[in-house]
Amino acid sequence: MNDRKNFIVINETFICENCGRKNDLLKGSCRNHCKYCLYSKHVDNKIPGDRKSDCKSLMKPIELDQSGPKGYIIIHKCTKCGKEMRNKTATDDSIDAIIALSTHKNL
Numbered sequence: 004m005n006d007r008k009n010f011i012v013i014n015e016t017f018i019c020e021n022c023g024r025k026n027d028l029l030k031g032s033c034r035n036h037c038k039y040c041l042y043s044k045h046v047d048n049k050i051p052g053d054r055k056s057d058c059k060s061l062m063k064p065i066e067l068d069q070s071g072p073k074g075y076i077i078i079h080k081c082t083k084c085g086k087e088m089r090n091k092t093a094t095d096d097s098i099d100a101i102i103a104l105s106t107h108k109n110l
């Protein structure tokens with residue numbers, strides 16, 4: 004690990020540690036995962052957005068929940084500690100990546 008502690012900062016540009024691509028600002032919302040590969044990072048502890056976790060490992064998108072009323076939810080699972088988190092998809096997420104996730108293809 005290097006010193007890049009702030010992989011996911013609310014509404015700031017970041018470089019994805021999984022695919023290496025740059026994510027730009029997302030207007031009107033908070034980005035908590037890569038819009039290209041949908042990977043996230045384990046930065047929250049108990050409350051979403053608290054940024055209190057010491058884990059800081061990559062979180063792999065494992066499932067897409069299409070049952071809710073608020074749009075699609077990506078279920079992320081931490082590659083290190085196994086914690087699962089639910090995150091809403093963003094408006095500019097890669098539709099290909101979302102479809103791949105919904106059909107359980109490996110990203």
Ligand SMILES: [Zn+2]
Pocket residue numbers: 019020021022023024037038039040041042
């Ligand atoms: Zn990525």
Ligand SMILES: [Zn+2]
Pocket residue numbers: 045058059060081082083084085086
């Ligand atoms: Zn973790």
